[in-house]
Amino acid sequence: MTGTYKRDDLTIDQHLALTTAARRLSEEFTGLFGAETIERFLHTGYDRFAGKAAVADFLPLLAERFARQRLYALARIEGRSDGRPIVLFLCVHNAGRSQMALGFFEHLAGGRAVAWSGGSEFASEINPTAIAVMAEVGIDISKGFPKPWTEEIVQAADVVVTMGCGDACPIFPGKRYEDWKVDDPMGKGPEWVRPIRDEIERRVRVLLADLGVPVSAPGPHR
Known part of the structure; x- marks a missing residue:
C-alpha cells in the first residue's frame, strides 16, 4: 500500500495527485517493484521538476511520467523487459534536437522500439519553433516535456545518441554511443x-534500419 505523501511543501491537491500516481504505478509494475521504490522515484522526480515546471499543477503528472520511464528502465536492467530495443537521445536542454529525434523515432518505429530523451541542463518547456516545424510534417511533440537523465535510464538504453551535450553526456563503458553533429x-x-x-x-531512419526496426511511414514528401 502506497503512502499519502506527508510533506509540508505540497498542497492537498498535489498530495492526492501523487498518491493516485503511486497507486497507478503500483498496478502497472505489480510484482516488479514495491511501494518504497515507486514513491522514491515519484518524490525525486517531483523535486527535480519543481524548479522548472511553468505550471505547478502539472508537477505530479511530470513526476509520474518520469517515474514510469525510470521504472521501465530499472526493469530492463534487471532483465525484466519486453525485449524491444531502447534508444536514448541526449542534448543540452532536451527542448529541441532530442525532442525532434524522439518524435521521429516514436512515429516511425510504431511501438516496435522504445525511445527516451533527456538534457544535461533541461529546460522548462520544449522549443516552440521545434514544435511548429514538427507539426508541419504531421508529428505532435507538444505533449512532451524536457527532463534530465538518470543512471538507470542510460544503463537501460541499447544506443545513446548525443547531440551537443559534450562532457556533460554520461559515459558508460561498453555502451553504444553515436554523436550526431546537428545544429542547435x-x-x-x-x-x-x-x-x-x-x-x-x-x-x-538510418538508425532504425541499423537496429532492424521496420518503419511505419514512408519517406518525406516535401
Missing part, C-alpha cells in the same frame, strides 16, 4: 530549423 535550433526561426529537422529525420 535554439533562437532560430523556422527557416533555419527545418533543415535541422530534416537531418534528424534522416539520421533516425
Whole structure:
C-alpha cells in the first residue's frame, strides 16, 4: 500500500495527485517493484521538476511520467523487459534536437522500439519553433516535456545518441554511443530549423534500419 505523501511543501491537491500516481504505478509494475521504490522515484522526480515546471499543477503528472520511464528502465536492467530495443537521445536542454529525434523515432518505429530523451541542463518547456516545424510534417511533440537523465535510464538504453551535450553526456563503458553533429535550433526561426529537422529525420531512419526496426511511414514528401 502506497503512502499519502506527508510533506509540508505540497498542497492537498498535489498530495492526492501523487498518491493516485503511486497507486497507478503500483498496478502497472505489480510484482516488479514495491511501494518504497515507486514513491522514491515519484518524490525525486517531483523535486527535480519543481524548479522548472511553468505550471505547478502539472508537477505530479511530470513526476509520474518520469517515474514510469525510470521504472521501465530499472526493469530492463534487471532483465525484466519486453525485449524491444531502447534508444536514448541526449542534448543540452532536451527542448529541441532530442525532442525532434524522439518524435521521429516514436512515429516511425510504431511501438516496435522504445525511445527516451533527456538534457544535461533541461529546460522548462520544449522549443516552440521545434514544435511548429514538427507539426508541419504531421508529428505532435507538444505533449512532451524536457527532463534530465538518470543512471538507470542510460544503463537501460541499447544506443545513446548525443547531440551537443559534450562532457556533460554520461559515459558508460561498453555502451553504444553515436554523436550526431546537428545544429542547435535554439533562437532560430523556422527557416533555419527545418533543415535541422530534416537531418534528424534522416539520421533516425538510418538508425532504425541499423537496429532492424521496420518503419511505419514512408519517406518525406516535401
